[in-house]
Amino acid sequence: MQTLRIRHRTEYRYNRPLSFGEHRLMFRPRDSHDLRHVSSELSLSPTAEVRWHHDVFSNSIAVAEFKEPSDHLVLESTVVVEHYGLEDTEFPIDIHAQRLPFTYSADEVGDLARTHERHYPDPEDRIVDWANRCLEQGNGETEKTLSAMTQIIREEFEYVTRNEEGTQAPDETLIKQQGTCRDFALLMIEAARTLGLAARFVTGYLYDPNKTETSGLRGAGATHAWTQVFLPGAGWIEYDPTNGIIGGTNLIRVAVTRDPSQAIVVRGTYFGMPEDFMDMQVSVTVEKINP
Incomplete structure (x- = not known):
């Protein structure tokens, strides 16, 4: 078993303040016998109301509703999991x-x-x-x-x-x-x-x-x-x-x-013109930590 911290940050930049539609976020790992969720934190800028639900496959989905316009959108997830990855490549197939x-x-x-x-x-x-x-x-x-x-x-x-x-x-x-x-x-x-x-x-x-x-x-x-x-x-x-x-x-x-x-990790809309979008940056780090 290894304890891992996952930081996932996505930032969108625009050339003027815009309003945002609903965003659907797929960040939270699936709990199982080989992967146990320990903690999670979701940070959003601008601030948003968040509700959670399970999709048809029982994946955890966060739905964010942003209340104010901004020239940037930052979605940052920090999750800690205990991971029991299977290393044996021979399986008991019927x-x-x-x-x-x-x-x-x-x-x-x-x-x-x-x-x-x-x-x-x-x-x-x-x-x-x-x-x-x-x-x-x-x-x-x-x-x-x-x-x-x-x-x-x-x-x-x-x-x-x-x-x-x-x-x-x-x-x-x-x-x-x-x-x-x-x-x-x-x-x-x-x-x-x-x-x-x-x-x-x-x-x-x-x-x-x-x-x-x-x-x-x-x-x-x-x-x-x-x-x-x-x-x-x-x-x-x-x-x-x-x-x-x-x-x-x-x-x-x-x-x-x-x-x-x-399986789109981030899906959402903004109210503006295509040329209002400047760029997007994504960074992901996965590191082992002491339990």
Whole structure:
């Protein structure tokens, strides 16, 4: 177990005072047996009234209503969690699910719903071909196939940062052989669904214990994204194709969704012209502290 402090600060600047619409914030980590929420503080400028609710996936959502105009908007979250990341990459998968393809039980299928349905077009079967390549590399074994997906993306795709909103379509990521952590997570989700697996999108933070450019971890210092796949007998297992991580080590989960479009960390509006917006700065630090 490690105790971690996460500071996430987002600042928007405008060239004149503006009024703001409602903002939807996705900052608070999900409590579970492997991640326990200890404390949290949300600081907003200008001041706002905040209410909390759970979305359809049971993620914690803060909704902020700002009462006064300003030429800047600052959203700062400080959270302390106890993290019990799984380091063992061998999982107790039910015998019938140890090789692909397999069928989820009737009870599981109803609850997994659309997480095992493909969501994106693949007119030239690029995703199908890539998924089958991983299946062949994994000898048809479920664990080895998912490991192959994770490692191939880590080793063969170029990690880039992108300021534009949204996520690349999976076939576009395959064509470009590059993308952000969100792009890589979505590619793996769609490839897993191609093979009949239930998969979902995870947004959260990455703890880099070395905090150096040579640590090999990509995506620290910002929000991070990865994949979960449901394996009978083992449950939802974490796969981070950006870094080749399996099992959740150093991954702090904030929200899980069916699609990346449902996992926007900050979503809101302002009343003004597009040219009123000047810039946005985001900083994220994740540090280990003494309990």
